[in-house]
Amino acid sequence: MSDKLIELFSEGLGVPADELSDETAPDNTPQWDSLAAMSMVTLLEDGFDTRLKTKDIMKMRSIGLAREVLRDKGIDV
Amino acid sequence: MAEATEASDRVIGFAGSFTTQPIGDLVASMGHTVVHADYNQIFTTCLDPASAFEGESVSHLVVLWRIEDVFENDMVALLNGEAEAAVRLVDQSIELARLVCGVPNAHGIPVTLGLPPTPVGLGIDPIDTSTSTVVSPVVAEIRKAVIAEAEKESAVRLIDHGRLVDVIGGNASHDHRNQLLYRQPYRTKLNQLLAAELDRVIESVSVAAPKVLVLDCDGTLWDGIVGEDGISGIAIGDTFPGSAFREFQLAVKQLERRGIMLAIASKNEAESVDEVFEKRPEMVLQHNDIAAWRVNWTNKSQNIREIADELNIGLDSVVFVDDSNFEVEEVRTALPMVRVLQVPEDPEDLPALLSESGLFRNLTATNEDRNRTQMMLTERKRDAAADTAMSHEDFLASLDLSVVIDTDNEESLGRITQLINKTNQFNLTTVRRTEADVLALMQSDKHRVYSASVTDRFGSYGLVGIAIVDATDSSTHEIDSLMMSCRVLRRGIESTIIHHVCNEAANAGATNVLGRFIPTAKNAQVAPLYPDHGFDATDSEGVFIRQLPYIEAAPSHIEISYG
Structure with a gap:
């Protein structure tokens, strides 16, 4: 099953999708630096056609937490 | 390139x-x-x-x-x-x-x-x-x-x-x-x-800058077909759709001001097109704005070739505008290096055609560029003189050509660098250089950067020839670069430059001058240049050597002075 969220993170972080999981976070992924975080915001906003507040972005400290934020906004991920 | x-x-x-x-x-x-x-x-x-x-x-x-x-x-x-x-x-x-x-x-x-x-x-x-x-x-x-x-x-x-x-x-x-x-x-x-x-x-930076805009007439400069609708039947002016065509002409006119030459390639009777230019006061473009005319029934690609030839520019510096699918395709197929813009279907989209192409944006324009149309108009008079002259020698003699050769002139650094980077046809080695490179050569004891400025009785061509000589080997000076703007071809200017370079080398104690020809897609015309000037081929392909002194006289129809 393809996971759009994982695919977007794979694109934004430049890490193969099969190396990513909901546990992937800046602490265990050196590619997840501030520039990657910035492009992730654009990728998520464009990919899910949504707009994130700074408080949403601050919460996204792992792929799993990003999933929660998007679900809270009514997005099916 | x-x-x-x-x-x-x-x-x-x-x-x-x-x-x-x-x-x-x-x-x-x-x-x-x-x-x-x-x-x-x-x-x-x-x-x-x-x-x-x-x-x-x-x-x-x-x-x-x-x-x-x-x-x-x-x-x-x-x-x-x-x-x-x-x-x-x-x-x-x-x-x-x-x-x-x-x-x-x-x-x-x-x-x-x-x-x-x-x-x-x-x-x-x-x-x-x-x-x-x-x-x-x-x-x-x-x-x-x-x-x-x-x-x-x-x-x-x-x-x-x-x-x-x-x-x-x-x-x-x-x-x-x-x-x-x-x-x-x-x-x-x-x-x-x-x-x-x-x-x-x-x-x-690496694509040839547009130098000439070739324009169709019917459906491009005005709405309608002058041969069918008549001079008063075509639309150009204040009311739509003529207003869109007028605005397009305003944009064209601005390019002319910025040094882009304008040419007409139209399938028409010459008289009909002339009549529109003369008798429709709403026309923004005037007869004098156009540097070359091809109003005939020949293929557009052939006409564009001739225009490029007449104006001494490469086909990759040509931008062509036409409304007809047929003409656009014909030119795209026959001349793939020409950039082609098609007039949009709706007249309201025409005024933005040139700006949206981005082709003419932020061109660096030197004074010489700005004056180019004027120079070309003078050139037409020169060609007319060539037509009536008895022989090419008589014609050259009648030009009152004079050449000023400067050495390491830093004031011309901008123009010299521009010429080094845009000359394709009359260029022996086609080495491109930055302004910093050229300045370093000018300041080096081992190099001379010669630049030639040309005038004749019709006007000034500006700085049009460059030779860069490497004197590192004191007995054999090497012509590292030699190029000339196409505006001054077939006038013997190159012979004057070679003569000067060889004399300077001899005066500095050299016994030989070495020249190179590096072929490109565009510089075939200069392949015989060194042999024509008494240089001998060597075992290395494209390397020629000339023994000094250079005994031949400089071309007699050119007056030389030194800056």
Whole structure:
């Protein structure tokens, strides 16, 4: 099953999708630096056609937490 | 151009007053290698590009800046009513522009510099007139000063960052959340536009600049077909659709002012087209604006070839505009190097055709470029003289040609560099050089940079010939580069230059002069140049050697003087 969220993170972080999981976070992924975080915001906003507040972005400290934020906004991920 | 650097070989260095990575990523996706200096390090980057890019040697520097980022304190002071801050902002901006524009000379790296947009943020209400009356004149002054600095340096291109924001609109361009979080003030749409424009500017460095615009008439300069609808039946003027065609002509006329030559290629009776130019006062373009005419029933591709030949320019410098699918296809197929623009189906889209093509944007124009149409009109008189003259020798003698040869003249550095980088046809080695390279050669004891300026009884051609001689080997001087503008072909100028170079070498004690011919797709005409001047072929392909002294006389129809 393809996971759009994982695919977007794979694109934004430049890490193969099969190396990513909901546990992937800046602490265990050196590619997840501030520039990657910035492009992730654009990728998520464009990919899910949504707009994130700074408080949403601050919460996204792992792929799993990003999933929660998007679900809270009514997005099916 | 076989010699042009391929996009993949180039390394584009970005220095910005804000986070430039999203723009750089988009530029990278267009086939460039991109590196970034640290954010808001424009000054240090320009002073020491090598360390700013961590040793990566960049071949092109892009500087994007916002006034409110670089001079935040003075911007805030201005908003708080401190009038002196306006002076400081302008002065410091000039300082920044000078530093950036000095990079080509100091480090040999060409630069694309952004013209800053109107500041946002810092509590500014963009719609409040009491703020805009304070901020707008300062921004205008800064932009004017930056343009003035950039115009002094031919290796600096401008990109109008501010106008790009205007085109998209302030609110649609900005992302204040990303500015606060990441120092990245823009939305994807603006970044895409900036990246596309940067790509175009960077690419334009290695693509032949347009020099002539070839225009169809019926359906392009006016609506209708003059041969069928008659002189009064065609539409040009104040009412639609004639108004759209008039506006298109206004855009064409502006290009002519900027040194683009205009030519007509129309399938028509010559009298019909002449009549429109003479008898329709709504025509913006006048007879004198057109440097070459081909009004006949021949193929457009053939006519375009002839126009390029008549105006002495390469076909890759031609832009052709026509409304007909057939003509557009015919030219695209027969002359793939010609850039073709088709008149859009709806007349209302015509006025923006040239600007939206981007082909003519930000061309660096020297005075010689601006005068080119005038020169070509004089050239037509010269050709007319050639037609009636008894022989080519008589014709040459009647021209009263005079050549001034300068050595290592730094005042002509800009023009010399321009000629080195755009001459394709009469060019023996086609070595391209930056202004810094040329300056270094001028200042070197081992090299001479000769430049030849030509006048005749019809007018001045300006600086049109260059020879660069390497005297490192004191007994055999080598002609490293030899080129001439096509405007002065077949007049014996090259013989005068070779004569001078050989005499100078002999005077310096050399016994031989060595010349090279490196073939390209365009320079076949100069293959026999050295043999024609008494140089002998050697065992190495394309290397010729000439024993000194050079006993042949210089061409007698040319008067030589030395600057």
